[in-house]
Amino acid sequence: MTKIGIIGGSGLDNPEILKNAADRTVSTGWGDPSCPLKEGTIAGTEVVLIGRHGREHTIPPTRVNYRANIQALKDAGCTHILATTAVGSLREEIGRGHFVVLDQFIDFTRHRPITFFETFEPHTPVHTPMAEPFDNAMRGLLIKKSEELGLDYHPKGTVITIEGPRFSTKAESAMFRAWGADVINMSIAPEAILAVEAGVPYAAVAMSTDYDCWKEDEEPVSWEAVLEVFQSNVEKMISLLTSVIPEIK
DSSP: OOEEEEESOTTTTOTTTSEEEEEEOOOBTTBOOSSOEEEEEETTEEEEEEOTTTTTTOSOGGGOOHHHHHHHHHHTTOSEEEEEEEEEEOSTTSOTTOEEEOOEEEEOOOSSOOOSOSSOBTTBOOOOOOSSOSOHHHHHHHHHHHHHTTOOEESOOEEEEOOOSSOOOHHHHHHHHHHTOOEEESSHHHHHHHHHHHTOOEEEEEEEEEOTTTOTTSOOOOHHHHHHHHHHHHHHHHHHHHHHGGGOO
């Protein structure tokens, strides 16, 4: 039976969307996840919601227990994971409020546990393939539904994850553009890595909220500006996810 884990998903905990909702406090061998799991159904499909940064956004990006979050969703029986994330655009054509169906990441973090495999069994090292970190079937559904809903979206994009919580310098922003990154955030790595290691298909849809600081004719990014764009587009994100969830098999 399909059960969807949703990371982020602001607004999906609305009682009109999430039916028969109930909180469940859990722990894992990696510690506690960011918040209690909220379990219910969306369009008849079982879902489990978790707020990446806690329900009141109190956990900085580096302090998120990504291993516990992924493990908690797997332990809850999730067969797939959908993630949402706010990103800064590193490309002129990716405007504020645009969605990006991510297909690649660059991990520029330095201080986070990035694997479940802290030791190997004798003579059996585990080196997980990561060439295609995002599940193509779910990506296809996100693209299809974005098209049907008439959203401003991009069918692929490379996200670079930085440590945070500070934003980039102009020099860093220019470097990330030169590396081929399309958007920037503080959370997809190691989240995507851990989902792949755990064997749970994972896809992420990003919402562009700003232009980081590379664009000379724009004000450098601020948290207030990020929040304003995200809140004004959250209903579009909810529409996208609630139309995709019933079709995931």
